[in-house]
Amino acid sequence: MKKVNLSVNLGSLKLKNPVIPASGLFDLDGHTQxxxxxxxxxxVMTKSIFLKRRLGNxxxxxxxxxxxxxxxxxxxxxxxxxxxxxKLPVFQKANKTVIVSIGGNGTKEFKLLAERLDKVEGIAxxxxxxxxxxxxxxxxxxxxxxxxxxxxxxxxxxxTKPIIVKLSPNVTDITKIAKAAQRGGADILSLxxxxxxxxxxxxxxxxxxxxxxxxxxxxxxKPIALKMVWDVAHTINLPIIxxxxxxxxxxxxxxxxxxxxxxxxxxxxxxxxxxxxxxxQGIEQYLVQQGYSSxxxxxxxxxx
Amino acid sequence: xxxxYAKVLNQTEIIKNHFILKIFSPEIVKEAIPGQxxxxxxxxxxxxxxxxxxxxNRIFHKEGSFELLYKKVGKGTExxxxxxxxxxxxxxxxxxxxxxxxxxxxxxxxxxRGIGVAPMLAIxxxxxxxxxxxxxxxxxxxxxxxxxKEEIKDQAKLIYITTDDASLGVSGKVTDFLEKTLKDTKxxxxxxxxxxxxxxxxxxxxxxxxxKAWVILEEHMACGIGACxxxxxRAKKANNHQDxxxxxxxxxxVFPVDxxxx
Numbered sequence: 228m229k230k231v232n233l234s235v236n237l238g239s240l241k242l243k244n245p246v247i248p249a250s251g252l253f254d255l256d257g258h259t260q261x262x263x264x265x266x267x268x269x270x271v272m273t274k275s276i277f278l279k280r281r282l283g284n285x286x287x288x289x290x291x292x293x294x295x296x297x298x299x300x301x302x303x304x305x306x307x308x309x310x311x312x313x314k315l316p317v318f319q320k321a322n323k324t325v326i327v328s329i330g331g332n333g334t335k336e337f338k339l340l341a342e343r344l345d346k347v348e349g350i351a352x353x354x355x356x357x358x359x360x361x362x363x364x365x366x367x368x369x370x371x372x373x374x375x376x377x378x379x380x381x382x383x384x385x386x387t388k389p390i391i392v393k394l395s396p397n398v399t400d401i402t403k404i405a406k407a408a409q410r411g412g413a414d415i416l417s418l419x420x421x422x423x424x425x426x427x428x429x430x431x432x433x434x435x436x437x438x439x440x441x442x443x444x445x446x447x448x449k450p451i452a453l454k455m456v457w458d459v460a461h462t463i464n465l466p467i468i469x470x471x472x473x474x475x476x477x478x479x480x481x482x483x484x485x486x487x488x489x490x491x492x493x494x495x496x497x498x499x500x501x502x503x504x505x506x507x508q509g510i511e512q513y514l515v516q517q518g519y520s521s522x523x524x525x526x527x528x529x530x531x
Numbered sequence: 532x533x534x535x536y537a538k539v540l541n542q543t544e545i546i547k548n549h550f551i552l553k554i555f556s557p558e559i560v561k562e563a564i565p566g567q568x569x570x571x572x573x574x575x576x577x578x579x580x581x582x583x584x585x586x587x588n589r590i591f592h593k594e595g596s597f598e599l600l601y602k603k604v605g606k607g608t609e610x611x612x613x614x615x616x617x618x619x620x621x622x623x624x625x626x627x628x629x630x631x632x633x634x635x636x637x638x639x640x641x642x643x644r645g646i647g648v649a650p651m652l653a654i655x656x657x658x659x660x661x662x663x664x665x666x667x668x669x670x671x672x673x674x675x676x677x678x679x680k681e682e683i684k685d686q687a688k689l690i691y692i693t694t695d696d697a698s699l700g701v702s703g704k705v706t707d708f709l710e711k712t713l714k715d716t717k718x719x720x721x722x723x724x725x726x727x728x729x730x731x732x733x734x735x736x737x738x739x740x741x742x743k744a745w746v747i748l749e750e751h752m753a754c755g756i757g758a759c760x761x762x763x764x765r766a767k768k769a770n771n772h773q774d775x776x777x778x779x780x781x782x783x784x785v786f787p788v789d790x791x792x793x
Contacts, residue, residue, distance in 0.1 A: 251759075252754070252758055252759050253758055254757060254758045254760075256757075260532045260756065261756070262532060262533055262534050262623075274760075280773075282774050282775075282776060283760065283763070283776065286750075286763060287751060287761075288760070288761045288763065289751065289753050289759070289761040291579055291580045291581055292580070293578065293580075294577050294578070294580065295580060296580060296581070296753065298753075298759075298761070300759075300760055300761065303760055303763075303776065445580065446577060496754075496758075497581070497753045497754035497758065497759055498572070498580070498581060498582055499534070500534060500623065500754075500756065501534055
């Protein structure tokens with residue numbers, strides 16, 4: 228097969244290919260087994276980390292939906308110091324490009340996390356999970372232009388490498404929030420996070436999830452995510468990482484054509500752990516078949 | 532751990548809504564030990580969306596095949612119930628921590644209730660192979676729900692049975708029989724599955740009689756490989772330690788009885 232260039236540049240963040248595991252449904256530690264070598268991924272991504280340890284939500288934390296998954300995990304994690312000491316070395320060993328996803332109950336926590344992580348070597352970028360819908364206070368920074376701009380700006384003051392801002396779809400106009408992130412100093416935008424959702428058990432007549440409400444992911448949200456990437460790509464001149472129900476290389480290529488420079492894959496990988504390997508191969512085959520020599524040539528082609 | 536497609540060898544509905552599904556997969560069987568599980572999908576169109584976890588009911592190392600014992604409870608198991616010989620299923624496994632017998636084990640007990648017998652036959656087979664004596668304590672609501680009773684009886688040194696309606700054996704706590712045994716017989720390890728009450732009773736017996744005890748837990752799972760953090764169970768608080776969750780798929784599904792709350 229002819230060699231094509233799969234590398235992408237998201238500003239100063241360079242990836243050897245555009246496929247990244249989405250935060251939340253990917254994890255590595257000393258014992259995690261994967262049926263592939265994570266070295267082949269464009270980057271690896273940690274689960275969203277907070278300053279302190281978080282227990283997460285009670286059971287049930289997930290439920291199935293038509294072509295999707297509703298989760299209310301509540302961002303369980305051991306806190307940033309544990310991540311730095313125990314998780315990061317494993318991630319760094321697995322792949323040379325490590326993105327750390329950070330959460331936070333407010334602007335201050337994001338800033339403190341960024342400040343701490345700026346001192347740590349071997350982090351390629353931060354992704355700000357401004358849109359996690361499951362935190363206790365139900366604050367969703369990504370729903371508010373002012374909060375988004377302020378939070379990104381505070382992180383920018385203290386973090387020297389690229390900042391990826393992850394946007395929520397649970398807003399009236401995602402391009403306004405995207406602009407706010409850009410004003411704050413975002414280097415890259417990633418979208419979308421899960422759509423606010425729930426399920427009710429008709430036998431017990433109560434919400435299924437322990438947290439009552441959660442976020443929908445999976446193929447069900449792909450067309451929505453694609454449209455949002457399209458909208459943001461038209462409006463804002465920042466590199467975009469497309470996320471939302473990407474389950475095969477065709478889905479990933481749609482996002483690239485809509486203007487994303489890279490994609491994150493989450494839910495599909497829990498059913499088929501090999502999916503990211505298949506997506507990388509599928510993109511390469513597509514480029515060869517279509518006569519392109521590099522991936523950059525197809526980014527945003529749908530509206531060019 | 533690998534992801535493979537595998538062929539169904541056969542399937543039997545042993546009693547209403549309870550099935551034994553035999554699958555040929557030498558790659559998975561090669562690595563499999565009792566107590567471990569696989570994630571199975573017998574559907575392609577994303578409906579249902581997730582794979583389903585099943586423990587090994589029986590592992591045939593020489594044949595390269597294994598059996599699952601399951602109860603039809605929902606959409607996934609309903610689709611599975613229609614599987615015929617030569618049908619294909621997708622498997623991910625073997626997953627989780629299984630049972631490891633230690634050199635000095637001479638006698639073990641299995642204690643299960645209802646469908647909780649699922650991992651037990653594989654444990655019994657493996658113990659027999661290693662020359663370990665098995666005492667079996669089986670409980671169910673009624674006689675015909677004492678699944679795999681005959682196969683276990685064939686291999687066990689002794690078998691005790693309780694049913695809620697006394698249709699076979701007496702009605703009562705099957706762990707009372709375990710206690711009787713423990714009074715005059717040294718049991719090195721006890722494995723239990725399928726009942727919170729039995730697990731807690733075994734835990735209290737453990738304080739009086741010296742033995743090791745494990746519980747095999749089940750939980751709804753999405754990934755089965757420790758990534759999604761959905762299948763939690765609560766860890767026992769030791770020395771006022773903080774609240775902590777364990778993952779059934781990765782930290783278990785076999786846990787020391789005194790490490791988890793059920």
